Amino acid sequence: MGVMIGDNKGQWQLVSEHSALQMLTSATPLVTERREKFSWGTGDMEMVQLFFQNIFIVYGDMHLRQQHFRMLNFDMPDTVELHFSLQGGGTVYNRLTGDTFQFRANEHNITYVTELEGDATYNCEVPHTFFEVHFATPYFIELAKDLNSAMEHFLENVSKRKDGSIAVENRTATIPMLQCIRDIMNCNYKGGLKLLYLQSKCMELLSLQADAFAQVETRSVLRSAGDKERIIYARDYLLSNLSTPPTIDELSVISGTNSFKLKRGFKELFNTTVFGYLNNARLDNAREQLLSGIPIKNVADELGFSSVQHFSSAFRKKFGCPPGMLKKHL
Template sequence: MSVDFHHNFTQFFHALGILEPQKKSAQYMSFQSTLKEGAIHRFMPRTDLEVVVSDYSFHQEHQVNVSTAKPMVEISYCLQGTRGVQISNRDYEVTAGTCTMQLMEQVEANFIYNKDESYQMVGIGIPVTTFNHYMENINRNEGTPIRFSEVLRGNPFRFFQENINPLDMLIVKQLLEALVANRLTNLELECTVLQLLTRTCQTFFPHSTNPMEFSRDDRAKLFQARMIMAENMLNPPSLMELSRLVGLNDYKLKKGFKEMYGTTVFGYLREQRLEKACYLLQSGTMNVMEVANAVGYSNPSHFAAVFKEKYGLNPRDFIRYRSQ
């Protein structure tokens, strides 16, 4: 009998020491050991999707060893806690506020948990065929799509990690709130998860119209440039300053950034500012002026204009709309 990718999650749950769940599409699973507390919710909105919401802690340092039985792709949003992972003799760390994508074949994994640390995560698992399908759709008009085997390049495991995009954080938190309130239909869950999948695939695998023109070192520098702009919204460097910081001449920086990320350096900065503004307005902890200042806009009228251009509503109307 063939083993599907859901078996990888089942193996992990067994190794974690949870009570055997009932066989249904939405499963609540609690721990059978007093060494841990909390629970895991497991959802399967369709056969090629697995959604896992984890919220637990351990009363002592703990390790979980598990083997994957089927190639798959997992995307995780870590909201709380720092967890170590050892795979193929390499150490990785998953920290709060990060999104990770893991592509794996058959591997041995060792998960390391700290004592009395709360872990809250949302994980999405898909089989290889679904990953390839989404990469084809993302790049359907832009040449040959990236495939699972090409990303692995003969390795059994690849690990990608970035800070969670503010808009993605908003989507994940709204998803959690709806699941806790039990007001999310199976179709709504599926649609939300597919939205996150598409956005994350675009984040980790931006399409380049001419990827062979840039060396691996150049691509790493362009990625560094993107991170610098995202982390310095309030006081971003000029193009010349950014060029010096990453070690690329300004022509290659502008051309490479546009080809890798589909926008200019400052177009990317604008998108990051507006997505963070959307998240802050949704949180309800700041007024419009405070949000504008928090994302680098000193002129509130200009902020309102660019916000409306992106979202179709000015910030005050957006607040009223979201509260309804």
């Protein structure tokens, strides 16, 4: 997996590259540990990586000198991530799927991301400290099946290779979760005992998260006809501004609600996130334009895709064929 960081001038720098997939699927019975430091024009990162069969742990600190930057992950292994933000905060908007990921101190979520080209915004005043456990997807599905209804719904999407999180809103990390994370970071065992200890702690952390999301409030946030009308108005506004969509906060103000109710209400009414809905609408619009004879590059530019390549990737994922082959598949 590789990670590239870009600035607002379109300059990209490779900051990390390693074969996580090879490590995850390796038959070696023990733990491989790697400590790395990276520097690029607008920031520095220091992290620890622990690999063993079917599980990849990574944690560290990111210090930024610029609030906004672009990020591109490539050759991503097929994994489900237990994500914990321990300090700092920010957001990443995935241009390829329309998903927005929030990172706030002492919060957690479980995510599945197959591809990422993101617009990132982070707080530069404090370091961003993170902790992640990545499970090879087939292994995670076996571990997590039949846990609870929230997990079942998430696994259903994972099985379809549909990017997203187990819940729209992050949950607050509990004391047992934070203690489990500290235990992993401070593990001093060697050899086979270290492997067994880390495996057991990863299972414990997964169990704690699964229990937390089983308790997520299921009551509707749309408690009046007015609440529903505001979500529908927000949807209509998005459809009218496909090429220059507002942020979540801007759309909340425009539709007369708050960001929490907007995101939860969108999920209730349309069974997708705000930007997931936007991304689908953009691709449907692109399909109609292509069928009318508009060139691929013009369509990609008009709808705000960063490049023809990334437009083609998103289009193929939704419709099962590249834009140039659309008419032949009808």
